[in-house]
Amino acid sequence: MRNAVARNLAVPSPFPPLPVLRGRIEVGVLRMRHWIGRLLQGVSRGNPHPNPPPVYRERGKKLGAYRIAPAGSIRLAAVIAIAALALTSGCRKQDMARQQKYLPDTSSDLYADGISSRPLVEGTIPRGFSRIDTHRYFGTVDGQAATTFPANFPTQGDPLHKALLRGQERFTIFCSMCHGQAGDANGIVVRRGFVQPPSLHLDRLRTAPVGYIFDVINNGHGAMYGYGDRVPADDRWDIVAYVRVLQFSRAVKPADLPEKDIAALKLISP
Ligand code: HEC
16 A cells, blocks of 8 residues: 555655565465365376466566466465464463463462462562571661671771762762752752751761661651662662761861871861
């Protein structure tokens, strides 16, 4: 149809021509029809036949008397045949699915609780989702907010520096739009009208256990939604460490700083 319109308007078709392929398919169909016809007539293969089967010829040469159906209808027949094949083969694959069975967690008369599947054994863990280390994954130790970082958190040197840099980066990405770059609760989202969080420099939050801040990131708090599904546990600890750095930077007494930092401070404000 599209081609016919294109031809009438003398607009070149946007599709590349497929004459050779079409020719082969056409001849294939013609040969099939020829032999089916012969079988129906009861003519055996060896007998001479007044109408020899068509042979594929080069493009441009006519198929003459053997052109029985217009190319369009043969193409349509081929499309229908392929679609029918695809549909029926799709159905066959469903044979196993179409049988009487219970789907998980639907109702059944088999068990007293009326549920088709049995509850998982307590403590079952999906492969790769072990969360036995509650300190690392939930920020709790014996059910209380942890006061220390988990065992796998670096304590010094390059690894600690890397963790803090990552914490800074993650804080900038996930927290600063509300809590502000320095934790003063003046992020862009707040300036546009979102509930203002408390400053991270409040005494209450400065002295809160690290496990508490971890839990706030994990599960949210009041108007703040949780980041447990977006920020992996180890990243959450990096963020907690960076929050501690921010708090320390604001509340530290100069006497607690190392000598060289005190000297640097004197340079800025003698
Ligand atoms: C969409 C804005 C928003 C983002 C993003 C956000 N927070 Fe909050 N946060 C809040 C608000 C609002 C509160 C106060 C919630 C309340 O008290 O109802 C809050 C509270 C807190 C508190 C204090 C909880 C308390 O006990 O008062 C901490 C700590 C905190 N957020 C840390 C973070 C960290 C870390 C991130 C980044 C992972 C983060 N927040 C991301 C909005 C946000």
